[in-house]
Amino acid sequence: MNAKKHWDDIAPSYNAEIFDVFNSDRKKILNKYFNKYANKKHSAIDFGCGNGKAFPYLAPRFKTIIGVDISQGLLNQAKELPYKNIVLKQADLTRSARLPQTDFIFCCNVAILSTVEGNLALLKNISKALKNSGSALIVIPSLESMIFSAWRMIDWYQKEKVKPEKIDRSEFSGFTNAQTDILQGLVSIDGVTTKHYTSQEIEIIFPRCGLQVSVVDKIEYDWSSEFASPPRWMTEPYPWDWLVSCSKLSS
Numbered sequence: 001m002n003a004k005k006h007w008d009d010i011a012p013s014y015n016a017e018i019f020d021v022f023n024s025d026r027k028k029i030l031n032k033y034f035n036k037y038a039n040k041k042h043s044a045i046d047f048g049c050g051n052g053k054a055f056p057y058l059a060p061r062f063k064t065i066i067g068v069d070i071s072q073g074l075l076n077q078a079k080e081l082p083y084k085n086i087v088l089k090q091a092d093l094t095r096s097a098r099l100p101q102t103d104f105i106f107c108c109n110v111a112i113l114s115t116v117e118g119n120l121a122l123l124k125n126i127s128k129a130l131k132n133s134g135s136a137l138i139v140i141p142s143l144e145s146m147i148f149s150a151w152r153m154i155d156w157y158q159k160e161k162v163k164p165e166k167i168d169r170s171e172f173s174g175f176t177n178a179q180t181d182i183l184q185g186l187v188s189i190d191g192v193t194t195k196h197y198t199s200q201e202i203e204i205i206f207p208r209c210g211l212q213v214s215v216v217d218k219i220e221y222d223w224s225s226e227f228a229s230p231p232r233w234m235t236e237p238y239p240w241d242w243l244v245s246c247s248k249l250s251s
Helices: 003-017 029-037 072-078 116-129 143-159 169-175 179-183 199-208
Strands: 039-047 062-069 086-090 102-108 130-141 186-189 192-195 211-220 240-248
Touching: 003 072, 029 130, 029 211, 029 240, 039 116, 062 072, 062 102, 072 086, 102 116, 116 130, 116 199, 116 211, 130 143, 130 192, 143 169, 169 186, 179 186, 199 211, 199 240
Parallel strands: 039 062, 039 102, 062 086, 102 130
Antiparallel strands: 130 240, 186 192, 211 240
């Protein structure tokens, strides 16, 4: 897939098509972490900034911010936002983006590429762009959550007296990739292969990419993020993304 063309094509309908993590964060946990790392003397990079959804959170908390994205179409939208301390840069973050080392990096659902190698390269570039004393917040999809959501759907059907084997296979379209892909967390979202992570995998992969994990937390979402009309009885536990707090791994 040509990632630049893909995101440039989506740019005009980005807000309607792409899930809004910030507005959907049930417990507003991102605010807690942004406040933890905020420092108006520090610089920050928004890795894969899209059209600038994180800017209202980053701009008041850091002195300067570089917003980087592969899509010029999305950067053109971000340019219209009223923030004076943000510089925009077009770059493929799986390659050498020539970014200055910074105090803080935020990366929200960008390391979700359809190739293992692409995601590892992106995570390594986050490590390279961090100062030794710097910190990063990385949001990535949870494979456990996706499996749990599928189980919840089966449970819902069973409450309506429909056996699992009678459920239309289209309900499991996310798991139609090859077995070896699924076992690596490469599952389908709206027909696009998207990388999802297990918590144990995070503990192994991040250090390999030069990142020391300090906390693996959850950003929880309402069930409406998974189902068009979830029943009232479907409450916690809720679906989630992983929120990984990490730093540069000392050599």
